[in-house]
Amino acid sequence: MDFNLTEEHIMIRDAARDFAQTELLPGVIERDNKQEFPKEQIKKMGELGFLGMMVDPKYGGSGLDTISYMLAMEEISKIDASASVVMSVNNSLVCWGLEHYANEDQKQKYLKPLASGTKLGAFCLSEPEAGSDATSQKTTAIEHDDYYLLNGTKNWITNGSTADFYIVIAQTHIDKAHKGINAFIVEKGWKGFDVGPKEDKLGIRGSDTHSLQFNDVKIPKENRIGDDGFGFKFAMKTLAGGRIGIACQALGIASGAYELALKYSKQRKTFGTEICNHQAIAFKLADMATQIEAARHLCMKAAWDKDQKKDYTISGAMAKLYASKVAMDTTVEAVQIHGGNGFVKDYHVERLMRDAKITQIYEGTSEIQKIVISRSIIDA
Ligand code: CAA
Ligand code: FAD
Numbered sequence: 001m002d003f004n005l006t007e008e009h010i011m012i013r014d015a016a017r018d019f020a021q022t023e024l025l026p027g028v029i030e031r032d033n034k035q036e037f038p039k040e041q042i043k044k045m046g047e048l049g050f051l052g053m054m055v056d057p058k059y060g061g062s063g064l065d066t067i068s069y070m071l072a073m074e075e076i077s078k079i080d081a082s083a084s085v086v087m088s089v090n091n092s093l094v095c096w097g098l099e100h101y102a103n104e105d106q107k108q109k110y111l112k113p114l115a116s117g118t119k120l121g122a123f124c125l126s127e128p129e130a131g132s133d134a135t136s137q138k139t140t141a142i143e144h145d146d147y148y149l150l151n152g153t154k155n156w157i158t159n160g161s162t163a164d165f166y167i168v169i170a171q172t173h174i175d176k177a178h179k180g181i182n183a184f185i186v187e188k189g190w191k192g193f194d195v196g197p198k199e200d201k202l203g204i205r206g207s208d209t210h211s212l213q214f215n216d217v218k219i220p221k222e223n224r225i226g227d228d229g230f231g232f233k234f235a236m237k238t239l240a241g242g243r244i245g246i247a248c249q250a251l252g253i254a255s256g257a258y259e260l261a262l263k264y265s266k267q268r269k270t271f272g273t274e275i276c277n278h279q280a281i282a283f284k285l286a287d288m289a290t291q292i293e294a295a296r297h298l299c300m301k302a303a304w305d306k307d308q309k310k311d312y313t314i315s316g317a318m319a320k321l322y323a324s325k326v327a328m329d330t331t332v333e334a335v336q337i338h339g340g341n342g343f344v345k346d347y348h349v350e351r352l353m354r355d356a357k358i359t360q361i362y363e364g365t366s367e368i369q370k371i372v373i374s375r376s377i378i379d380a
Contacts, residue, residue, distance in 0.1 A: 001304050005071070012068045016075035019048065024080040029345050031082065031206040035198065037162055038083045038206050045083070046117015050076070051090045055099050059107055060116030066241075066303040070248045074299075077252025078259070081355040082206030084252065088245035089158050090114060094121030094167060097183070097238040101226045110165050110185055122163035123242075124154040124212060125235050131155070132368050135178040135232060141170035141219060148172065148184065148224070150192075150217040156362075160210025161195045164188050167225070168214070169235050181231035185223045192217040203354035240313040242363050244302045247319035250327035250359035251295050257327075257334035257352040258288045264347075265337055281337060288330045295323040314376045321369035324359035331356045 005013070023041050031038055045051055053069045055061020069091060077084040098111040113119035130136040139152025150170060157166075166186045173180030186193065196211035226234055262285055265276035275281045298319040305312035331353035335342035342349050360366045 001301065003300070005067070008064075009068055009071055012064065013071040013075060015048070016050070016072040019045070019050075020076050020079035024076065024083055028080045028206075029348070029351070031080075032351050033205075033345070035200065035205045035208075037208045038080065038086070039162070041080075041083055042086055042120070042162075043117070045076075045087060049117070050087055051117040051120075052095050052115025053091055055095050055111065055115035059099060060112040060114075061095065061099075066244065066306040067300065070244070070299055070303045073245055073248035074252040074255065074296075077249040078256030080206065081249060081253055081352070081358075082204045084249050085158055085204055085207045085358075086120070086162075088242065088249060089123055090117075090121050092242040092245040093123035093238055094165070096241050097123075097167060097225070097234060098185075100237075101183075101230070101234055102185075105222065106185060106225070114165060119164040120159055120162055122157050122159040122166045123238070124157050124166050124168045125239075126155045126157070128153060128155050132365055134235065135181070137169060137171045137181055139168070139170040139214065140174070141168075141172050141182060141184060143172060143221075146221050148182075148219045148221065150184070150186070150214040150219055152214055154212040154214075156199070157210055157212055158207055158362075160212060161198065161208050166212070169231050172231075173229070176229065178232040179229050181235075182228065183225040183231040183234045184219045185225065186214075186217065186219060190217050190219075201358075203351070203356070203358050205354075239363055240316055241306060243316040243320040243369070244299065244306065244312065246359055246363045247295075247299050247302065247316065247323040250320070250323035250356065251292065251299050253352050253356045253359065254288070254292050254295060254323070254327040254330040257331040257349050257356075258285075258292055260347070260349055260352075261285065261288065261334040261337040264341075268339075275337070284333050284337060288333055291326045291330065295319070295326040298322050314373055317364070317369040317372040320359070320363065321366055321373065324356070324366060327356035327359050328353075 049062035052061035053064045057063045114121045141148040141150045168184050168186045172182045192215040194213040199209040268275045302315040302319040305315045334349040341347045
């Protein structure tokens with residue numbers, strides 16, 4: 001594995017860094033306070049190619065590798081994790097699945113606008129009774145002549161009200177358990193499709209999370225993705241890559257908090273010296289830097305596996321498990337290094353600490369990552 005970034009990687013990282021500084025940083029505290037979706041900023045991210053980074057240009061994407069995506073995710077997440085979850089969902093959970101498993105008509109109709117950023121996507125797997133236990137789908141899509149009839153509720157859907165197209169996982173053959181699950185493309189505005197109220201969240205408050213209700217929504221048969229019964233495998237394969245995106249989000253949150261803490265510790269003086277000269281603070285910085293470096297290597301390994309067409313299910317799960325813990329630990333320490341200032345909003349670290357928590361919950365909790373990793377170790 002080559003640790004050197006190419007010129008193109010550096011260019012993409014710097015472009016994402018510039019965008020985050022100039023477009024996301026102003027207003028990030030206000031958006032968090034008001035739970036305001038970064039609408040204009042997401043539009044610009046689409047125009048710059050950040051919403052379909054790995055998609056083939058013939059389908060409106062930027063045609064880049066996963067390392068490029070990783071670098072951009074880290075830079076955007078350092079400043080605004082609400083914007084980066086929108087980016088992660090559209091890239092990894094929506095565009096990736098469509099590019100790999102949708103048919104040509106579906107790609108032309110749905111992938112092109114999603115990858116070019118003119119439309120936004122959502123991925124709908126979780127339900128009130130099927131979060132970690134994802135095979136327990138209660139939403140049904142029952143086959144009729146030329147359509148499926150969709151009924152049920154999805155919970156916690158990112159881009160819930162802002163998306164245009166939704167990938168919805170549903171049970172089509174109840175007697176076949178997970179082998180009777182399918183994935184469908186559902187459009188906003190279809191009769192019987194309702195969006196519930198916005199969730200009032202601890203972190204990533206700028207992202208919009210909603211439950212969705214489907215009451216006799218007619219899905220044309222041509223909107224099923226892949227062969228009959230492929231839906232659960234489709235979701236699992238999609239999430240394997242999605243977890244790399246969230247690992248990089250966690251890495252970005254951690255490195256953002258670390259950079260702020262380092263800077264602050266060189267400015268703030270107590271007992272006649274900058275606080276970084278107190279060993280207790282210096283050692284915190286050393287731990288943070290080491291853990292972030294280790295998390296970055298795991299993220300790079302997973303991204304590299306994916307780019308090399310190797311299996312990345314386990315390296316992605318490891319990256320997410322570890323980077324999300326580093327995000328949590330680092331942001332708590334960054335608040336501590338800021339003292340009282342860490343507890344107020346102007347210094348950003350309290351927001352990063354609140355944002356960090358979700359990386360241990362969504363796209364498979366840390367306990368679920370341990371199930372995935374431990375099964376692979378034991379079954380090897
Ligand atoms: N790739 C392909 N197929 C896979 C797979 C993978 N990575 N993982 C599992 N499968 C297949 C299995 O092979 C099996 O199929 P067969 O019977 O044909 O062999 C089938 O899926 C069921 O697998 P398991 O028996 O392992 O199922 P399980 O009930 O034990 O659950 C689990 C496995 C890993 C715990 C899974 O339920 C899971 O990942 N849960 C977490 C769900 C999750 O991550 N949700 C995230 C929602 S999206 C989100 O959160 C977005 C956001 O926030 C922004
Ligand atoms: P549960 O599954 O009820 O888990 C509760 C606790 O029990 C957790 O600590 C869990 O790790 C633990 N646990 C459960 N089973 C086991 C086990 N077998 N062994 C050990 N521990 C276990 N979902 C989507 O489909 N699309 C989205 O866009 C999306 N966005 C989200 C955005 C936000 C802000 C949030 C909060 C959630 C989002 N989710 C989304 C849902 C998310 O993926 C689930 O919340 C997550 O998978 C956990 O499911 P749950 O909340 O039902 O918790």
